[in-house]
Amino acid sequence: MAIKTTSQNSTFKKSILFLLTLVSYSSFAQKDGYWDKERATTKEIMVPARDRIAISTEDLPVGTTEIVYRITLLDKNQEMANSLVSLLKAIPDPTGVSQGSAGAVFLMSKISGDDECTYSIFTSNENAKKYIADGKIDKACYSQAEPVSKDAKRLSVNRSSCLKENISTIWFGFESKNWILSQKVVLEVVPWVDTKLSRGWNQDNKNEIISLCKTSTMAQKMANSDDFCVCILNKIMKQYRYDEFQKLLAVEKTKVYKDFGNACYKDADISKNVFNDLRTQAASLIKTQKYNEAIPKLNTIVNEGKATALDYSSLGYCYILTKQYAKALKVLLEGEKLDDTELMIKLNLAHTYLVSNDYSAAKAIYKKYQTQNVTDSLSWIAKTKLDFAVFEKAGLPSKDFERILKLYN
Numbered sequence: 001m002a003i004k005t006t007s008q009n010s011t012f013k014k015s016i017l018f019l020l021t022l023v024s025y026s027s028f029a030q031k032d033g034y035w036d037k038e039r040a041t042t043k044e045i046m047v048p049a050r051d052r053i054a055i056s057t058e059d060l061p062v063g064t065t066e067i068v069y070r071i072t073l074l075d076k077n078q079e080m081a082n083s084l085v086s087l088l089k090a091i092p093d094p095t096g097v098s099q100g101s102a103g104a105v106f107l108m109s110k111i112s113g114d115d116e117c118t119y120s121i122f123t124s125n126e127n128a129k130k131y132i133a134d135g136k137i138d139k140a141c142y143s144q145a146e147p148v149s150k151d152a153k154r155l156s157v158n159r160s161s162c163l164k165e166n167i168s169t170i171w172f173g174f175e176s177k178n179w180i181l182s183q184k185v186v187l188e189v190v191p192w193v194d195t196k197l198s199r200g201w202n203q204d205n206k207n208e209i210i211s212l213c214k215t216s217t218m219a220q221k222m223a224n225s226d227d228f229c230v231c232i233l234n235k236i237m238k239q240y241r242y243d244e245f246q247k248l249l250a251v252e253k254t255k256v257y258k259d260f261g262n263a264c265y266k267d268a269d270i271s272k273n274v275f276n277d278l279r280t281q282a283a284s285l286i287k288t289q290k291y292n293e294a295i296p297k298l299n300t301i302v303n304e305g306k307a308t309a310l311d312y313s314s315l316g317y318c319y320i321l322t323k324q325y326a327k328a329l330k331v332l333l334e335g336e337k338l339d340d341t342e343l344m345i346k347l348n349l350a351h352t353y354l355v356s357n358d359y360s361a362a363k364a365i366y367k368k369y370q371t372q373n374v375t376d377s378l379s380w381i382a383k384t385k386l387d388f389a390v391f392e393k394a395g396l397p398s399k400d401f402e403r404i405l406k407l408y409n
Contacts, residue, residue, distance in 0.1 A: 033094075033194045036061050037085040041189040047117065047176040049183075052135060054128035054173040057189045062243075063198030064191040066094040067163065070152040071172075072186045075113035082109075084152075084188035094154060094192045109150050115183045116147035120173045121155075121162050128171035135175065147177045166202075200242030209233045218261050221300065223277035231264035232257065275306045282314060289394075291318040302331070309339035316348045321394050325356045343374045351387060354404065355397050366404050381408050 041057040060067070070084045120140035122128040127139035137143040141162035144151060157163045162170055176183050213219055213229035222228060236245060236256065248256065264270055278297045285294035298315040301307045307315075312335025319328035329352050335345045346369055353362035366384070374383045388401045 032196075033063075033065070033192055033198075035085070035088045036064075036191050036193045037088075039191060040085050041187065042083065042085075043187045045174065045185045045187060047174050047183040047185055049176055049178050049180055052132045052173060052175045054122070054132050054171050055187060056125070056128075056169050056171050059168050060170070060191050061193050061198065062200045063193045063195070064163065065158075065194045065197065066154060066156045066192035067170075067189055068094070068152070068154045068192070069172075069187070069189040070109065070150075071119060071148070071188075072109035072111075072150045073113045073115045073117060074111070074184045074186060075115070084190055088190055094156070108152050109186075112150040113184070114149065115181075116149050116177045117183060117185065118147050118175045118177065119144050119151075122171040122173060123162060123164070123167050125171060128173055131173045140173070141170075199237065201237050202242075205242050206233060206237075209236060213257070213261075216257060216261060218265055221278065221297075222274050223280060224273070227270050227273060228261075228264055231267060231270060232260045235260040235263065271304075271306070275301050275304070279311065286314065286318065289321075291321045294318050295322070307335075307338075309335045309342040309345055311335070312338065313342065313344040313348055316345070316352065320348065320351055320355065320396070321390070323396065325352055328352045329356070343369055343372060343380065347374055347380065347383060347387070351391070354400055355391070357397070359400055359403075362400075363404070363407065367407055370408055384408075 039058055039061050043055055045053060045055055047053050068084065068088065120131060120137045120143040122131065122139060123141055130139060131137065137145075141160065142155070155162050170189075172187055174183075174185055210229045210233060213232050214225055219225035219228055239256075240248075245253070245256075265274065278301055282294040282297040285291070285297070295315065295318045298307075298311055298318065301311050302315065312331050316328045316332035316335065319325070319331065328348070332345055332349045332352060335342070336349070339345070346365055350362045350365035353359075353365070369380050371380070373379050385405065388398070388405070392398045392401070
């Protein structure tokens with residue numbers, strides 16, 4: 001007998017340890033959400049004999065991802081032993097409801113009457129009314145076809161069509177199986193609210209912000225504005241609930257976009273991508289000889305203080321080809337201060353002096369660097385010849401081009 005008692009104690013201790021572990025795990029999970037007992041549904045319904053009736057839940061709170069419901073049929077004068085809300089206090093997160101058959105039994109009412117009913121769940125009032133009229137359950141998202149005296153289940157967004165992001169109310173339809181007397185049915189529904197989703201930011205709302213962001217001036221400067229718009233979205237979601245944001249005036253929303261846009265624009269990674277996109281766009285425009293369109297993109301980089309010596313060189317080149325020689329000289333001299341060894345700037349400076357009728361200044365630069373390469377694979381002389389061909393086609397002053405090329409000989 002002593003051995004048996006020791007074994008029982010050991011089993012008991014293991015069970016206690018398992019329960020403590022489960023409670024500890026569930027308590028941790030609870031941080032992601034909560035059972036909303038304030039907006040739980042508890043309704044006592046009288047279902048006439050051989051009749052059908054439908055009842056709606058209270059409005060489900062924004063962010064509801066799970067519900068637990070319990071249906072109990074009571075005989076006359078019977079009362080519930082424990083409310084569903086009080087039982088759920090011992091189950092901190094919804095996964096605890098589905099821990100095998102023990103969880104289902106735990107949620108069952110300790111008492112129920114002898115009567116039985118069938119029930120179905122609907123996602124619209126219209127479908128519930130149709131059920132009352134004809135008893136058909138083809139529009140139900142869930143149906144209990146076998147008569148029961150009590151039942152308890154958990155429904156989740158991921159596993160049931162009864163719960164969707166845009167559904168705020170569900171309807172329970174009951175059909176009495178008592179042919180003589182009315183039935184007393186107690187319906188209890190408790191929602192589980194995801195803390196993050198309770199702020200109202202569902203997929204459609206997020207896409208709305210992203211779409212608006214992509215039409216902004218800042219976003220249109222970028223080849224890919226995804227990271228930029230996600231950055232703005234995250235800042236808005238952190239600052240506002242969705243319904244709060246929707247209540248802002250149009251001018252207030254514009255300011256929010258502008259302020260958060262400026263903050264995201266200065267983010268190191270996003271900023272780097274933005275300016276790389278502008279460089280890529282400018283290079284493509286220069287290649288197709290759309291110099292006037294490339295200039296504002298390069299100027300954006302310069303004005304933001306993110307320009308390299310090569311950016312200044314490209315901008316100067318565009319100014320030369322649009323015959324804005326004074327501007328070309330100014331930006332090229334600024335670029336030269338960033339990197340005095342960048343020969344692309346030196347070459348464009350020589351070009352600027354040449355087309356501005358300062359042959360002597362141009363000649364000195366052309367002669368000084370004629371034996372070097374402007375890139376690792378392109379010589380100074382070859383690049384000069386390529387540029388002169390472009391300049392002649394664009395109608396720039398070309399009377400001194402041959403004189404410079406003779407210097408190289």
